[in-house]
Amino acid sequence: MTNALHTLSVSELAQGLRDKSYSAVELAEHFLARIKAHDGHINALITCTENEALDDARRADAALAAGTAGALTGIPLVHKDIFLTEGVRTTCASRMLDNFVAPFDATVVAKLKQAGVVSLGKANMDEFAMGSSNETSYYGASRNPWDAERIAGGSSGGSAAAVAAGFAPLATGTDTGGSVRQPAALTGLTGLKPTYGRCSRWGIVAFASSLDQAGGFARSAEDLALMLGAMAGFDPKDSTSAQQDVPDYLAELAQPLAGIKIGRPREFFAAGLDAATGAAVDAAIEQYRQLGAEIVDISLPNVGLSVPTYYVVAPAEASSNLARFDGVRYGHRADSPADLKDLYSRSRGEGFGREVQRRIMIGAYVLSHGYYDAYYLQAQKVRQLIAADFERAFADVDLIIGPTTPTPAYKLGEKNNDPVTMYLDDIYTVSANLAGLPALSAPCGMVEGLPVGMQLIGPQFAEGRLLAATHAYQQATDWHLQRAEVAQ
Amino acid sequence: MSYPGWEVVIGLEVHVQLKTQSKIFSGAATTYGAEANRQACAIDLGFPGVLPVLNQQAVEMAVKFGLAVDAQIAERCVFARKHYFYPDLPKGYQISQYELPIVAHGHLDISTDGGETSKRIRILRAHLEEDAGKSVHEGFEAASGIDLNRAGTPLIEVVSEPDLRSAGEAVAYLKKLHSLVRYLEICDGNMQEGSFRCDANVSVRPVGQEELGTRTETKNLYSFRFVEKAIEFEIERQIDVLESGGSVDQETRLFDPDKGETRTMRSKEEAMDYRYFPDPDLLPVVCDGAFVSSIRDVLPELPEARRTRFMASFGLPAYDADALVAERDLAAYFEALVAALGEDNAKLAANWCLGELTASLNEHNLDVAASAVTPDALAGLLKRVLDNTVSGKIAKDVFAAMWAGEDDADSVIEARGLKQITDSGAIETLVDQVIADSPAQVEQYRSGKDKVFGYFVGQVMKLSKGKANPGEVNRLLKSKL
Numbered sequence: 001m002t003n004a005l006h007t008l009s010v011s012e013l014a015q016g017l018r019d020k021s022y023s024a025v026e027l028a029e030h031f032l033a034r035i036k037a038h039d040g041h042i043n044a045l046i047t048c049t050e051n052e053a054l055d056d057a058r059r060a061d062a063a064l065a066a067g068t069a070g071a072l073t074g075i076p077l078v079h080k081d082i083f084l085t086e087g088v089r090t091t092c093a094s095r096m097l098d099n100f101v102a103p104f105d106a107t108v109v110a111k112l113k114q115a116g117v118v119s120l121g122k123a124n125m126d127e128f129a130m131g132s133s134n135e136t137s138y139y140g141a142s143r144n145p146w147d148a149e150r151i152a153g154g155s156s157g158g159s160a161a162a163v164a165a166g167f168a169p170l171a172t173g174t175d176t177g178g179s180v181r182q183p184a185a186l187t188g189l190t191g192l193k194p195t196y197g198r199c200s201r202w203g204i205v206a207f208a209s210s211l212d213q214a215g216g217f218a219r220s221a222e223d224l225a226l227m228l229g230a231m232a233g234f235d236p237k238d239s240t241s242a243q244q245d246v247p248d249y250l251a252e253l254a255q256p257l258a259g260i261k262i263g264r265p266r267e268f269f270a271a272g273l274d275a276a277t278g279a280a281v282d283a284a285i286e287q288y289r290q291l292g293a294e295i296v297d298i299s300l301p302n303v304g305l306s307v308p309t310y311y312v313v314a315p316a317e318a319s320s321n322l323a324r325f326d327g328v329r330y331g332h333r334a335d336s337p338a339d340l341k342d343l344y345s346r347s348r349g350e351g352f353g354r355e356v357q358r359r360i361m362i363g364a365y366v367l368s369h370g371y372y373d374a375y376y377l378q379a380q381k382v383r384q385l386i387a388a389d390f391e392r393a394f395a396d397v398d399l400i401i402g403p404t405t406p407t408p409a410y411k412l413g414e415k416n417n418d419p420v421t422m423y424l425d426d427i428y429t430v431s432a433n434l435a436g437l438p439a440l441s442a443p444c445g446m447v448e449g450l451p452v453g454m455q456l457i458g459p460q461f462a463e464g465r466l467l468a469a470t471h472a473y474q475q476a477t478d479w480h481l482q483r484a485e486v487a488q
Numbered sequence: 489m490s491y492p493g494w495e496v497v498i499g500l501e502v503h504v505q506l507k508t509q510s511k512i513f514s515g516a517a518t519t520y521g522a523e524a525n526r527q528a529c530a531i532d533l534g535f536p537g538v539l540p541v542l543n544q545q546a547v548e549m550a551v552k553f554g555l556a557v558d559a560q561i562a563e564r565c566v567f568a569r570k571h572y573f574y575p576d577l578p579k580g581y582q583i584s585q586y587e588l589p590i591v592a593h594g595h596l597d598i599s600t601d602g603g604e605t606s607k608r609i610r611i612l613r614a615h616l617e618e619d620a621g622k623s624v625h626e627g628f629e630a631a632s633g634i635d636l637n638r639a640g641t642p643l644i645e646v647v648s649e650p651d652l653r654s655a656g657e658a659v660a661y662l663k664k665l666h667s668l669v670r671y672l673e674i675c676d677g678n679m680q681e682g683s684f685r686c687d688a689n690v691s692v693r694p695v696g697q698e699e700l701g702t703r704t705e706t707k708n709l710y711s712f713r714f715v716e717k718a719i720e721f722e723i724e725r726q727i728d729v730l731e732s733g734g735s736v737d738q739e740t741r742l743f744d745p746d747k748g749e750t751r752t753m754r755s756k757e758e759a760m761d762y763r764y765f766p767d768p769d770l771l772p773v774v775c776d777g778a779f780v781s782s783i784r785d786v787l788p789e790l791p792e793a794r795r796t797r798f799m800a801s802f803g804l805p806a807y808d809a810d811a812l813v814a815e816r817d818l819a820a821y822f823e824a825l826v827a828a829l830g831e832d833n834a835k836l837a838a839n840w841c842l843g844e845l846t847a848s849l850n851e852h853n854l855d856v857a858a859s860a861v862t863p864d865a866l867a868g869l870l871k872r873v874l875d876n877t878v879s880g881k882i883a884k885d886v887f888a889a890m891w892a893g894e895d896d897a898d899s900v901i902e903a904r905g906l907k908q909i910t911d912s913g914a915i916e917t918l919v920d921q922v923i924a925d926s927p928a929q930v931e932q933y934r935s936g937k938d939k940v941f942g943y944f945v946g947q948v949m950k951l952s953k954g955k956a957n958p959g960e961v962n963r964l965l966k967s968k969l
Contacts, residue, residue, distance in 0.1 A: 323580020
């Protein structure tokens with residue numbers, strides 16, 4: 001058994017399990033030991049479920065022995081703490097749910113369990129997925145394994161930090177405005193947000209229902225393809241999930257790149273983009289050209305309105321989705337409330353952090369009588385325009401490429417006092433959520449020792465094409481193989 | 489009740505619980521009366537991570553209602569979230585419909601003047617929504633209990649235009665609606681259990697004034713009597729306020745059944761901003777032509793059509809027809825009875841349905857379907873009335889015996905010796921005896937006091953223990969006197 005199991009790909013780990021080089025229990029123990037050794041520093045996990053993980057691993061070993069194992073049997077993983085996990089605390093990184101034990105599994109969790117994965121624990125995140133730096137977590141921010149003084153990104157920062165630190169080869173996340181892609185970019189991982197409706201939202205604590213989508217983190221497109229195949233699919237419990245067959249994403253990796261047309265929107269390379277980050281993305285574009293893709297300049301004229309649109313729609317839905325946290329049935333409840341109003345206001349005032357409260361206030365405001373038309377309705381109209389921009393673009397190109405973030409990871413605390421500046425970090429990612437499109441971030445360079453990512457956006461249900469294009473790039477380059485020191 | 493110089497304007501919002509198997513957005517059962525919180529699943533409890541899935545049966549029932557009130561069925565309707573905080577509302581919002589309801593612009597015709605004239609009441613809309621849970625204030629110290637069994641029960645909220653002009657019209661409309669939803673088998677109509685409840689918008693204005701007066705909304709009226717009392721109280725209160733120079737506040741009021749009065753619940757200033765927006769968890773509901781036709785095809789005959797048919801085919805007066813069709817089972821009972829007796833005897837059948845049958849059902853608090861006397865059994869009895877075996881009066885005694893569990897009419901008549909005396913000779917003997925025993929009355933009658941005739945009939949019937957054929961008694965008395 002090697003000491004470097006955490007450097008292997010999912011396929012390699014699965015091969016090792018089948019070859020009996022190590023058992024699923026040994027594999028789980030290896031990663032659990034790494035968590036114990038390093039997570040005090042990284043803070044990637046809110047809850048480590050060691051006992052459950054070893055139970056899962058024993059079941060995986062039994063399946064391996066019985067010959068019923070699949071491609072993910074025995075593969076360790078962490079779930080963002082926004083996914084309900086039966087019998088396990090599910091906090092959403094909020095004091096509100098600090099004591100909340102989920103009564104059932106999210107569909108994505110259940111499907112992955114069915115596929116045989118071994119869940120090691122619940123990953124840190126921004127509180128209720130609201131934030132881009134993980135700093136809104138009630139449990140303190142996750143640190144970036146590349147530089148512990150810097151953010152791991154958000155909101156799925158704990159998931160990203162866990163994979164980047166070698167605590168697990170895979171992690172689930174959710175992406176409402178960039179919450180998988182941005183942390184993936186900042187930690188040197190491949191992260192995918194599928195098409196809206198591709199994965200079930202059942203059992204995911206809702207932030208903004210029309211934007212939320214489950215996604216995943218891995219070290220490569222190949223690993224992600226395996227994971228997505230197990231996560232995706234129609235779920236009768238989610239009316240917005242798509243009745244669309246799940247392709248064999250691993251087989252789709254073989255799609256050739258030659259002849260593919262990739263659009264480069266000029267709006268994604270305008271002012272605000274860090275020069276070195278932009279240069280890394282342009283180098284990736286050049287690589288694609290050399291691999292046989294055709295690169296065309298395109299325009300997405302309304303995409304500049306994405307951030308303001310997003311920060312109307314998302315808080316509006318959040319203010320509604322978070323109304324259920326009232327201290328009555330579960331979650332944080334204020335001590336000895338004087339009356340009903342006191343119960344509500346103190347339970348919510350104590351249970352929610354500042355950023356969550358800010359977004360609830362914004363959301364309540366934009367939905368309120370007399371402002372609804374000017375804000376919410378207007379934002380929905382702009383959303384249509386943004387979606388139409390993409391539709392026009394995809395009539396001509398197969399994929400769209402650009403940066404994932406304007407800069408590499410910044411320092412913890414750097415933008416704490418300026419929410420609007422932080423909101424602008426989402427400038428390249430939110431449009432895919434508004435349009436419901438699949439998008440992926442993959443590492444494409446290093447800037448001053450920090451990874452930066454490129455973003456690929458596809459038309460609806462083109463996850464296979466996104467993964468294939470990324471796989472082709474990763475076959476030709478080694479950015480995705482770079483590791484933070486802690487993960488070596 | 490009339491209020492000289494004032495015109496009353498009323499609109500009703502009626503909450504009709506749909507009798508689906510499961511809740512509108514979850515698989516939990518909807519049966520009334522289960523132990524608290526045992527019929528509430530994670531969805532009904534508003535747990536984090538749950539999602540609603542629309543119950544198709546609720547949509548079908550709403551469409552059924554829409555077709556029955558001749559309304560437009562929206563090709564595409566949308567669920568919206570209506571936000572407010574209350575402990576019996578688990579999600580902090582109610583899933584309802586706002587801008588695009590499933591049913592709009594229908595009408596219901598009510599009978600006025602004892603059924604002689606009818607008045608059209610327009611229905612503005614009917615939308616689908618989920619019911620809230622219940623707060624339980626009894627049995628807790630310094631706290632309230634929450635029972636979420638009702639949370640998520642499907643409702644249609646039927647909103648009328650302000651076309652009603654009196655408490656009486658409001659009750660007539662409500663009864664008509666109540667009858668209709670039971671006909672359609674979309675609601676059990678149980679008002680005590682809250683399956684059918686009403687909010688009343690009431691305003692008054694001086695006769696001749698175009699502009700509507702300021703209205704109040706009185707909530708939670710769950711019996712026809714409460715509706716009538718609450719509206720009348722509210723009309724008088726508003727008129728008093730206006731006549732003494734004051735003005736009516738736009739507010740929400742609550743009816744107190746014990747005191748028979750309404751009182752302020754929320755003023756306009758406290759009116760809620762529900763922050764409606766389309767529910768992103770649910771897709772728009774599409775009701776295409778084929779779907780609507782498939783429901784139209786299975787609609788039962790509606791009360792209005794049945795009423796018209798009863799009047800045209802059986803020659804029933806409007807009053808009888810109204811009363812018979814009010815309940816689908818009663819109308820069916822009547823039809824079965826007519827089928828056994830022949831259409832010529834429809835009026836007799838109607839009299840018995842609305843008389844003895846209804847009285848007995850009411851007395852024992854039973855539904856028509858649970859009647860102790862079947863239509864066939866009743867027909868057997870009425871045939872004996874028609875062939876003069878028993879008089880109508882004796883028939884009532886036979887009916888009571890049958891209700892109490894005795895055999896068919898013929899056996900009861902036989903066993904108790906109730907057969908009518910039709911033998912002229914036997915009756916003649918009785919008549920002669922009465923005339924002989926009542927010289928004073930005979931004198932009075934012969935001197936022109938016609939009213940005394942009833943006395944003779946009564947005496948003869950008494951002597952015969954009610955069994956003498958009344959026609960024969962009349963004939964013989966007349967000829968002998």
